Structure formats: structure tokens, C-alpha cells
Amino acid sequence: MRARRAIVAAAVMALSAGASAASPEARYPNVQRQSLYVPVRDGTKLAVNIYRPANGDRVEARRLPVIFVFTPYRARFRAEDGTINEVALKDDMALRSLIAAGYVVAVADIRGKGASFGTRRGFQDRTEAQDGHDLVEWLARQPFASGKVGMIGCSYLGGTTFHTASTAPPSLIAVFVGASDLDKYAFVRRGGITAQFNTRPDEPASVDLASLPVDADKDGADLKAAVEAHARNTPMAALWYGMPYRDSVSPLTGNAFWQEVRVYSYLDAIRKAGIATYFWGNWQDEPTAQSILSAANMPGSKFLAGPGSHCVPPPGFDFAGEVQRYFDHHLKGADNGVDRAPRATYWVEGLDGKGGYVRSAALPGEKATPVRWHLTGGRSATARSVNDGLLAMRPQGKGVDRFTVRYDLPPADYFAFWAKPMDDKGLSYTSAPLARPMTLIGYPVVHLRLSADKPDATIFAYLDQVGADGKAEVVAFGRLALSHRKEGKAPYATMGLPYHSGLKADVAPLPPGTEADLAIDLTPVSRVVPAGARLRVTIAGADPRQRNLKDIQQTPPPTISVRRGAGDGSWIDLPLAQPTTK
Numbered sequence: 001m002r003a004r005r006a007i008v009a010a011a012v013m014a015l016s017a018g019a020s021a022a023s024p025e026a027r028y029p030n031v032q033r034q035s036l037y038v039p040v041r042d043g044t045k046l047a048v049n050i051y052r053p054a055n056g057d058r059v060e061a062r063r064l065p066v067i068f069v070f071t072p073y074r075a076r077f078r079a080e081d082g083t084i085n086e087v088a089l090k091d092d093m094a095l096r097s098l099i100a101a102g103y104v105v106a107v108a109d110i111r112g113k114g115a116s117f118g119t120r121r122g123f124q125d126r127t128e129a130q131d132g133h134d135l136v137e138w139l140a141r142q143p144f145a146s147g148k149v150g151m152i153g154c155s156y157l158g159g160t161t162f163h164t165a166s167t168a169p170p171s172l173i174a175v176f177v178g179a180s181d182l183d184k185y186a187f188v189r190r191g192g193i194t195a196q197f198n199t200r201p202d203e204p205a206s207v208d209l210a211s212l213p214v215d216a217d218k219d220g221a222d223l224k225a226a227v228e229a230h231a232r233n234t235p236m237a238a239l240w241y242g243m244p245y246r247d248s249v250s251p252l253t254g255n256a257f258w259q260e261v262r263v264y265s266y267l268d269a270i271r272k273a274g275i276a277t278y279f280w281g282n283w284q285d286e287p288t289a290q291s292i293l294s295a296a297n298m299p300g301s302k303f304l305a306g307p308g309s310h311c312v313p314p315p316g317f318d319f320a321g322e323v324q325r326y327f328d329h330h331l332k333g334a335d336n337g338v339d340r341a342p343r344a345t346y347w348v349e350g351l352d353g354k355g356g357y358v359r360s361a362a363l364p365g366e367k368a369t370p371v372r373w374h375l376t377g378g379r380s381a382t383a384r385s386v387n388d389g390l391l392a393m394r395p396q397g398k399g400v401d402r403f404t405v406r407y408d409l410p411p412a413d414y415f416a417f418w419a420k421p422m423d424d425k426g427l428s429y430t431s432a433p434l435a436r437p438m439t440l441i442g443y444p445v446v447h448l449r450l451s452a453d454k455p456d457a458t459i460f461a462y463l464d465q466v467g468a469d470g471k472a473e474v475v476a477f478g479r480l481a482l483s484h485r486k487e488g489k490a491p492y493a494t495m496g497l498p499y500h501s502g503l504k505a506d507v508a509p510l511p512p513g514t515e516a517d518l519a520i521d522l523t524p525v526s527r528v529v530p531a532g533a534r535l536r537v538t539i540a541g542a543d544p545r546q547r548n549l550k551d552i553q554q555t556p557p558p559t560i561s562v563r564r565g566a567g568d569g570s571w572i573d574l575p576l577a578q579p580t581t582k
Contacts, residue, residue, distance in 0.1 A: 028053030132164030154178030166266030191480030365442025405541030442575030
């Protein structure tokens with residue numbers, strides 16, 4: 001096995017918990033704020049809030065670089081308890097630290113949301129991207145600005161950052177993109193299946209009405225007029241549900257909307273403009289799979305991953321310091337070593353028995369060696385039922401295992417960013433306890449030879465780590481509809497992962513009883529699995545994070561047959577890496 005292991009990077013440096021370049025002391029303890037409406041190219045007025053660094057009542061008079069944030073979640077609003085929330089004065093995206101370090105921070109509501117006028121035609125459409133372009137250039141021309149602008153955001157805000165960069169505003173120098181997607185179809189309808197992200201109901205008008213009016217709107221009349229127009233926004237969940245194929249024409253927008261919102265179509269514009277890119281995700285967050293691919297398609301980009309969930313600043317790491325150093329280098333010309341630092345910084349769960357950050361010249365998974373573990377015959381020592389098989393490096397015999405899809409699933413949290421073990425809802429294959437630690441860094445890929453008694457079914461695959469105490473956690477997961485099984489050539493670099501086109505012409509039912517091969521790439525992992533732990537692969541036919549599960553479930557439910565063992569059986573490729581040490 002050792003001969004097949006790949007080195008994570010030519011030089012990997014372990015970081016102690018909390019280690020990072022120290023940030024200078026804050027020079028600007030105070031903030032001066034103003035808000036106003038700024039018209040974009042079609043005349044729509046967008047609400048912009050500007051925060052300038054100050055010492056007491058004295059605002060910094062020099063021209064400073066600007067950090068711009070573009071949000072659908074309200075730049076300033078009054079919460080139900082009466083407190084005022086302001087995006088720029090929080091530090092989950094290092095914004096308050098950036099103001100203190102001598103940056104102007106501007107936060108704008110996108111059209112159709114918050115206090116901005118207009119209607120949102122579609123989630124992160126080109127109109128929204130051009131709005132971002134116009135605001136970047138407006139900010140760069142202001143008397144407080146040096147002419148250099150950076151952007152930062154996570155989740156939807158990461159998307160507005162990435163899409164604005166794709167319009168190549170001349171004044172946009174660097175972006176820090178968190179938890180966003182390169183290929184929206186492959187993310188929102190991963191494997192042809194919608195799930196957690198981007199499918200929740202739209203907020204009522206009362207949410208936007210809680211926005212604080214801009215300074216000149218003393219009686220809130222403009223705010224009320226703006227929110228009235230929001231009622232004509234395109235409903236987001238209906239937009240995604242209404243486009244089953246990558247080339248579907250949306251009945252709501254009248255065009256092939258997936259093609260409009262795929263950032264990978266616009267990467268050349270970012271490259272030619274020379275905009276610096278930094279991508280951030282966390283290991284327990286589904287968009288991280290796309291963040292790594294984004295970095296892989298942008299030469300010279302940086303990448304960061306922490307151990308947490310969706311948009312949570314990486315614990316044990318000086319996130320604000322990292323963000324400031326990045327922008328200091330690109331917007332202020334600081335020679336602080338950012339350009340010479342290793343490309344990737346990421347958490348490895350279980351490193352030295354606990355977990356820690358490493359820095360690497362390679363992105364996670366670039367240097368991993370796929371090692372095959374088979375779904376095979378026999379029973380593990382922890383088998384609880386006849387549906388429990390063995391996961392092993394050497395297959396034993398041949399056979400077919402069957403299960404009937406179960407829809408009696410526990411309700412998911414409203415924001416269920418990560419999957420929970422599903423071993424009792426389908427077929428499970430568990431390894432023997434590991435004799436020695438195993439380092440997995442990259443994307444596991446499940447290869448299934450299977451059939452169903454219906455022409456289509458949804459297949460979910462999970463990789464679990466089961467501790468010596470029996471406690472299990474999902475470490476990776478993926479999904480694919482039988483009808484979307486056809487693979488094709490990707491229009492961007494996939495790091496060797498399977499690419500399912502999702503084109504209408506390539507989507508086809510599978511005749512009942514006919515076997516087919518499915519390749520399902522799972523979310524990436526970064527961990528040292530300790531000796532004594534077990535690995536488990538589960539195959540199920542539904543997941544509680546499918547918001548529309550009640551609408552799409554089949555009666556009677558499908559029965560899935562999975563071929564196992566030697567020859568034409570099923571397996572998982574695990575991304576094995578050289579053990580990481582200090």
C-alpha cells in the first residue's frame with residue numbers, strides 16, 4: 001500500500017493551532033458610516049452603506065482601498081429584539097478588522113432585496129453581476145477611495161463576489177470567495193437531484209421591510225416603495241426545480257438559465273483582467289467541493305479550508321489576519337510574503353491525534369493516489385442485519401445485494417448543511433478495524449454496478465468513519481440519479497473527477513432490471529483515520545435534506561440491486577495521501 005501512496009505536497013508544513021501571521025494593532029478604533037442610493041446602468045437605485053475608518057470624530061482623510069460586499073441578506077436591519085445588525089461591523093468575514101486596518105468597507109443590497117429598488121430576475125444572473133461591476137467602479141471614483149477595490153463574501157455573497165469578478169471591473173484587484181460554486185448546475189442539481197442548497201422558500205416582505213432606510217429616506221417612503229417591487233422577484237426554489245437539465249429553458253426567465261449563471265463560462269475574463277483570487281470553504285460544508293475546483297481552474301489562486309460548517313471562520317486560525325494580509329498585499333502593495341506562501345492552507349482532521357492545519361503547494365486531492373476498496377461479500381464484525389456487508393481491499397466472491405428505498409426519514413434541520421449517517425436506510429459495507437492510521441485527502445469516488453425495478457431512481461452514497469466506540473460520522477457524501485448516469489467531457493478542469501453532462505439528450509431512463517455503471521464523486525475529505533476505526537460505505541435512495549422529497553417520492557418505492565464482489569462488482573476509490581507530520 002505504501003508504494004501507492006502519494007505525497008500531499010513537495011513540502012508540507014504543519015501549523016500549530018491558532019498559528020498565522022499576526023495582524024498589526026488596530027489604528028482606527030472608530031467608524032463613520034453613511035448610506036445612500038446609487039443608480040446602476042439601467043437607472044435602478046441600489047442601497048449602499050459606506051464605512052470609513054476613524055479616530056474618535058476624525059475620519060481618515062487619505063484615499064484608502066475599498067472592500068466591497070454585495071448581499072441579498074440586508075446590509076443593515078433591525079432585528080425582532082430591536083437591535084441593529086450591520087454586516088460591516090461583524091468580523092465573520094473580517095470586515096470590522098479591515099476597517100480598523102485602514103480600509104473603507106462598502107456593503108450594498110442586491111437589486112430586489114433589502115433596501116434596494118428593482119426586482120431580482122434570477123439568482124446571481126448577469127444583471128446582478130453587472131450591478132456589482134457598476135458599484136465597484138462607482139466606489140473606486142469616490143473621493144475617499146484610492147481607486148483599488150477588493151471584494152469578499154461567503155455563500156450567496158461569495159457568489160456575488162465571483163460573478164462580479166467575471167465582469168472584470170477595471171478597479172477590482174482581488175477577491176476572497178467563500179462557499180460558492182464554479183458550476184451551478186453541478187452544485188444545485190448535483191447528479192440531477194436538488195437538495196439542501198438554494199431551494200428554501202423566499203422570505204416574506206416583512207424581512208426586507210426591517211432594513212434600515214438610507215440616510216436621506218427619513219420617513220422610510222423609499223424603503224417601502226423599493227420593497228413593493230420585490231414582490232415581483234423570481235421565486236428561487238421554483239426556478240431551480242423548473243430546470244431539470246443543464247440545457248433546460250426556464251419558464252420563469254425565458255432562457256437557458258443554467259448557462260447564464262455558470263461562472264466557469266467567464267473565467268477567461270477574470271484571468272485576462274489579472275484579478276487575484278482566494279477561495280475558502282470548510283470541510284463540513286458541501287460547497288467546498290466546488291471551491292477546490294474553482295481554485296484548480298484559476299492558476300495562482302489561494303485556497304483555505306477549516307474544520308467547521310457553512311461560512312464559519314476557521315477555528316484555531318487567524319482568519320481576519322489572513323484576509324488582511326491578502327488584501328494588504330494586493331491593494332496596498334505590502335511585501336508581506338502572501339505571494340510566496342504555499343498555495344493551500346487546510347485543516348487535517350485527526351492530525352497528530354487531534355487535528356491541525358497544513359500548508360501545501362498542492363490543492364487537496366491533487367497529489368492523492370486512488371486506492372480501491374471493494375463492496376464485497378462476507379459480513380463485518382459489526383453487522384446489524386443481512387444488509388450489512390464488508391468493505392475490503394480484496395473482494396470475496398460475487399453476488400447482488402438489494403434494498404427497497406425508504407422514505408421514512410428523520411426530518412432534517414432547516415439548514416442541514418451536512419449529512420447524518422444513513423446506514424439503516426439502505427445497504428452498508430463496513431471495513432475491519434484499521435491496523436494503522438490512514439490519511440485521506442481529496443475526493444472519494446464510488447463506482448456502482450446496479451439496477452432498479454423502475455426506470456429512474458435517486459442514489460445517495462455516504463462514506464462514514466466509525467470509531468472504536470461505535471460512534472459514526474459522515475465524512476463525505478454524493479448523489480446521482482440513474483437517468484443522469486452518462487458521463488462526458490467537462491468544459492473545465494475536474495481534477496480527474498467524473499463529469500455528468502445533465503444535458504437533455506444525455507439523460508435517459510434505465511430499463512428495469514438492466515444493470516448500469518454509476519460513478520459518484522463524493523464531497524472532499526481531509527483527515528487521518530486512526531488505527532482501530534472502521535470505514536463504512538452506505539448506499540441509499542433518499543436523503544432527508546431533499547426539501548421536495550414528498551413531491552418526488554415514488555409509490556411503491558424502488559428496489560435497488562447492487563452488484564458486489566470480484567469482477568464486475570462495486571467499489572470506492574479512496575484518496576490516499578502520504579501521512580502528514582510536522
